[in-house]
Amino acid sequence: MSSKTHYEFKPLNVGRWIIWGLFSLLMVVAPLMFTSSLSHTMLSQMGIAIIVCLSYNMLLGQGGMLSFGHAVYSGMGSFLAIHTLNNVSNGEWALPVSLIPIVGGLAAAAFAVVFGWVTTKKAATPFAMITLGVGELVWAMSLMFPEFFGGEGGITGDRVTGSKPFGITYGPQIQLYYLIAAYTFVCTVLMFAFTRTPLGRMLNAVRDNPERVEFVGYNTQMVRYIAFIVAGFFAGVSGGLAALNFEIVTSEVVSAHRSGAYLLFTFLGGATFFFGPILGGILMVLAFVLLSELTKAWLLYLGLVFLFMVMYAPGGVSSLIMMNLRVASFGFLRRIWASYLALAGTSFVILVGAGAMIEMVYHLQLNAALGNELRFMGATLNAKGLNSWFGAAFVLLTGIALFELTRRQFLKDWGEVQVDIEKEIKRREAL
Amino acid sequence: MNTVADNSMQSSAEGQKSLRNEPPSGYALELRDLRKSFGKTEIIRGANLAVQAGERVGIIGPNGAGKSTLFNLISGRFEPTSGDVLLNGHRINGKKPFEINRLGLSRSFQITNIFPKLSVFENLRCGVLWSLGYKYSFWHFLADLDDANDRAEELMDRIHLHKKRDVLAMNLTYAEQRALEIGITIAGGANVILLDEPTAGMSKSETKRFIELIREVTEGKTLLTVEHDMGVVFGLADKIAVVVYGEVIAFDTPEAVRANARVQEAYLGSVLAEAQAAGH
Numbered sequence: 171m172s173s174k175t176h177y178e179f180k181p182l183n184v185g186r187w188i189i190w191g192l193f194s195l196l197m198v199v200a201p202l203m204f205t206s207s208l209s210h211t212m213l214s215q216m217g218i219a220i221i222v223c224l225s226y227n228m229l230l231g232q233g234g235m236l237s238f239g240h241a242v243y244s245g246m247g248s249f250l251a252i253h254t255l256n257n258v259s260n261g262e263w264a265l266p267v268s269l270i271p272i273v274g275g276l277a278a279a280a281f282a283v284v285f286g287w288v289t290t291k292k293a294a295t296p297f298a299m300i301t302l303g304v305g306e307l308v309w310a311m312s313l314m315f316p317e318f319f320g321g322e323g324g325i326t327g328d329r330v331t332g333s334k335p336f337g338i339t340y341g342p343q344i345q346l347y348y349l350i351a352a353y354t355f356v357c358t359v360l361m362f363a364f365t366r367t368p369l370g371r372m373l374n375a376v377r378d379n380p381e382r383v384e385f386v387g388y389n390t391q392m393v394r395y396i397a398f399i400v401a402g403f404f405a406g407v408s409g410g411l412a413a414l415n416f417e418i419v420t421s422e423v424v425s426a427h428r429s430g431a432y433l434l435f436t437f438l439g440g441a442t443f444f445f446g447p448i449l450g451g452i453l454m455v456l457a458f459v460l461l462s463e464l465t466k467a468w469l470l471y472l473g474l475v476f477l478f479m480v481m482y483a484p485g486g487v488s489s490l491i492m493m494n495l496r497v498a499s500f501g502f503l504r505r506i507w508a509s510y511l512a513l514a515g516t517s518f519v520i521l522v523g524a525g526a527m528i529e530m531v532y533h534l535q536l537n538a539a540l541g542n543e544l545r546f547m548g549a550t551l552n553a554k555g556l557n558s559w560f561g562a563a564f565v566l567l568t569g570i571a572l573f574e575l576t577r578r579q580f581l582k583d584w585g586e587v588q589v590d591i592e593k594e595i596k597r598r599e600a601l
Numbered sequence: 602m603n604t605v606a607d608n609s610m611q612s613s614a615e616g617q618k619s620l621r622n623e624p625p626s627g628y629a630l631e632l633r634d635l636r637k638s639f640g641k642t643e644i645i646r647g648a649n650l651a652v653q654a655g656e657r658v659g660i661i662g663p664n665g666a667g668k669s670t671l672f673n674l675i676s677g678r679f680e681p682t683s684g685d686v687l688l689n690g691h692r693i694n695g696k697k698p699f700e701i702n703r704l705g706l707s708r709s710f711q712i713t714n715i716f717p718k719l720s721v722f723e724n725l726r727c728g729v730l731w732s733l734g735y736k737y738s739f740w741h742f743l744a745d746l747d748d749a750n751d752r753a754e755e756l757m758d759r760i761h762l763h764k765k766r767d768v769l770a771m772n773l774t775y776a777e778q779r780a781l782e783i784g785i786t787i788a789g790g791a792n793v794i795l796l797d798e799p800t801a802g803m804s805k806s807e808t809k810r811f812i813e814l815i816r817e818v819t820e821g822k823t824l825l826t827v828e829h830d831m832g833v834v835f836g837l838a839d840k841i842a843v844v845v846y847g848e849v850i851a852f853d854t855p856e857a858v859r860a861n862a863r864v865q866e867a868y869l870g871s872v873l874a875e876a877q878a879a880g881h
Contacts, residue, residue: 363742364739366742366743366744367738367739367740367741367742367743368730368735368736368737368738368739368741368743368746368749369737369738369739370739370743371719371723371726371727371730371743372727372730372737374716374718374719374723375716375719375727377718378716378717378718378719379714379715379716379717381714382710382714382715382716382785383699383727384697384698384699384702385676385698385699385702385707385708385714386699386702386707386727386728386730386731386785386788386789387699387702387703387731387732387789388699388730388731388737389697389699390699392737393737396737396739400739
């Protein structure tokens with residue numbers, strides 16, 4: 171038993187302690203650094219989004235299960251949580267408000283036990299189809315049972331209720347934020363731990379080669395099913411926190427729209443690394459809250475970004491970070507930062523050109539009554555003027571041409587750096 | 602390290618232990634009038650075979666004779682149309698591959714079938730987890746499973762891939778991937794091993810080394826190999842089963858099979874002469 175030092179994970183791993191420590195520290199100090207009520211709202215939503223994106227990635231990234239209906243589980247968690255909250259308010263149940271997200275999680279897990287049995291019978295494309303079907307089913311039910319789903323107005327609740335230990339009422343947003351942060355931390359730790367368990371590893375194996383898994387004694391369907399239930403639980407916890415945060419739950423929370431957002435942002439953050447969905451969750455809130463304030467065309471921009479990522483960086487933001495960290499660890503980053511600057515510059519030109527045109531179209535469609543003129547990045551554009559359109563098109567085309575040139579140069583530089591890294595690895599191995 | 606791994610294997614693989622200790626009168630693997638049709642085409646037409654525990658059987662036959670189909674029927678990939686497959690005396694036809702695997706039968710594939718995005722070590726550990734009783738556990742940390750980790754390390758040594766421990770399986774050379782495939786196959790400690798053309802696509806020298814490896818790692822187990830390379834078959838097998846046109850037309854020692862007139866007639870003549878000329 172002399173060869174124990176090389177095992178990859180031990181609870182007393184210093185690097186890991188530092189990372190988790192920084193993660194929790196960041197969550198503790200974030201609301202102290204950003205003190206506006208908007209940032210407290212956003213931070214709360216980020217915690218909720220992080221949990222749900224991580225739970226979604228259990229399916230997508232770790233299990234290779236492309237779900238189009240994950241909002242069913244976060245949404246059912248929300249509904250059960252808000253009903254529980256109302257029961258607590260009525261005095262029917264005595265349950266601390268801080269435990270209500272767990273009720274949401276258990277409820278969602280129960281739904282996953284039922285729906286997941288059908289869903290996980292199949293893998294790959296049939297799996298995706300079934301999740302879509304189940305999503306539509308629940309969405310249809312939400313219209314049929316207004317007593318439970320609240321119809322158009324949704325179900326409202328009041329989180330300031332029940333026992334108030336140490337004077338914590340969850341009335342102020344900051345108190346709720348810390349509850350959400352605590353849940354986010356614990357859920358993230360648990361979901362990370364899950365990836366280090368036999369089931370977590372077999373889930374990766376099922377993703378990579380389900381047939382082989384059957385021949386080493388595992389029932390792939392059971393692996394998918396249990397993982398699906400676990401993912402459902404965490405989605406439900408996130409839904410429960412959302413119910414406490416917004417104090418209203420409408421049927422929108424189980425919609426395909428919502429499921430699509432989970433998919434989109436988990437992918438943007440990156441499904442291949444554990445921390446990818448954390449970035450995805452943060453991006454989701456930034457997009458939903460800030461980008462939508464900035465421009466009416468935000469969904470269009472989001473779609474474009476998604477398109478670009480799928481085409482050029484299918485590993486998402488996290489894989490971009492990890493690839494560049496690898497380059498940096500070999501000290502080669504200085505060789506490509508010039509082409510990065512060029513890429514950023516030309517991308518910005520494209521954004522200006524495309525943005526001007528998109529904003530003019532939206533202006534014509536939505537704000538035509540305010541006249542033809544609009545402000546865009548400090549310039550005044552005329553939405554019906556030939557000059558503005560010609561100018562925007564010129565900027566856009568120039569941007570695209572320059573971008574393509576810099577992209578080719580970048581790929582060349584990047585390739586050379588990768589070759590040098592391989593050489594360096596060989597050299598170190600030889601030592 | 603070996604002893605620890607072996608002890609834990611025995612203690613946690615109760616099911617397999619009881620199978621192993623069955624009286625020698627029973628066959629390790631038995632096929633009774635096994636048939637398989639795809640549509641109207643009958644591929645396996647009443648195959649009979651009875652393999653004693655510990656025997657090494659080479660399965661030969663012309664292309665399209667149904668050798669791989671036979672393996673797929675035994676391992677549960679396909680369900681037989683009629684007839685029986687018995688593993689250690691238990692009827693296993695119609696069972697799922699994972700159920701058959703749990704009863705102590707493991708197989709490799711003609712086309713390399715590993716977990717490409719997992720490391721060599723992880724590949725092997727995936728192979729041992731079920732047999733050590735960890736099942737669908739998400740309340741153990743893999744790092745704490747000393748028995749599974751030691752067993753995976755030991756397997757890695759046995760297939761000579763310890764230097765590639767953390768290399769992703771997809772980045773291995775072809776021969777290394779084939780070795781890993783064998784490693785995964787024997788990982789669960791099954792006592793009946795099916796190898797489907799283990800040396801397919803290997804060079805002569807690789808093949809020679811690889812046969813040695815197979816012999817080592819399947820020591821004491823019941824082994825069935827489909828092979829095209831006659832040198833491999835006659836070098837590895839105690840007994841040869843000749844499959845022609847969906848039937849087992851001969852099952853005997855290599856010498857007896859060589860002398861078998863029906864085999865000569867049906868198939869072997871030319872191929873056998875070749876093998877004999879090669880010195881086997």
